[in-house]
Amino acid sequence: MNLIFLGPPGSGKGTMATAVEKALGIPQISTGDMLRRHMREGTPLGIAAKSYVDKGELVPDDIVIGMVKERLHQPDCRNGYILDGFPRTVAQAEALGAIADIDTVVNFELSDEIIMRRLADRRVCPHGHGTFSAAGLGSEEVCPQCGAVLVHRHDDKEDTVRNRLNVYHTQTEPLIAYYLKSGKFLSIAMEGTVEDNRRTLMQALENAAKE
Ligand code: AMP
Numbered sequence: 001m002n003l004i005f006l007g008p009p010g011s012g013k014g015t016m017a018t019a020v021e022k023a024l025g026i027p028q029i030s031t032g033d034m035l036r037r038h039m040r041e042g043t044p045l046g047i048a049a050k051s052y053v054d055k056g057e058l059v060p061d062d063i064v065i066g067m068v069k070e071r072l073h074q075p076d077c078r079n080g081y082i083l084d085g086f087p088r089t090v091a092q093a094e095a096l097g098a099i100a101d102i103d104t105v106v107n108f109e110l111s112d113e114i115i116m117r118r119l120a121d122r123r124v125c126p127h128g129h130g131t132f133s134a135a136g137l138g139s140e141e142v143c144p145q146c147g148a149v150l151v152h153r154h155d156d157k158e159d160t161v162r163n164r165l166n167v168y169h170t171q172t173e174p175l176i177a178y179y180l181k182s183g184k185f186l187s188i189a190m191e192g193t194v195e196d197n198r199r200t201l202m203q204a205l206e207n208a209a210k211e
Pocket of ligand 1: 009010031032033035052053054056057058059060064084085086087088092155164
């Protein structure tokens, strides 16, 4: 099953992609995570991407498209994958359409107001063990899995989030109309708990697979 997870930053698509990866055994391909890894490792791609990511702007299409094409050729993608945060522009969707057959596009819906609150509270493990709510952690902001001090992503700070939401509304939201036409599109409201959202999503994917 080849899936696209679409939605504004902070809508929970990464958390849902991790859950679906576990449930269906297909890899989560997060372009944000891939870019951050390149930036950490100081690769030429990471160096080229950094100024965009830091400002909350989109990294140029050719860089991201090349990175995703290479990833989709890996053997673990043979039985399917979950694209988390890609495509984010119509040009990316067109490039993807030329190389992949997508089964379902899931659009995650959440208001800007809730997103602003969630991202102010979001902490991440620097070793990739997931995303946590600062409010749920108390004073010890450490990863429950590895003990590392959790970080508030630089681009989760208020001004950058505002810019990311702007970028989402102008450049990524048009993808809803783009994929609505395909008939493979479904929307999930993300106001509930992680567990409620996960259940709704799994049910919707099961129904979509039967069609
Ligand atoms: P994310 O972790 O998905 O919120 O992505 C973090 C940042 O990485 C974004 O704000 C962009 O700067 C960059 N990024 C991630 N995915 C893409 C994409 N598909 N196209 C362009 N830039 C991206």
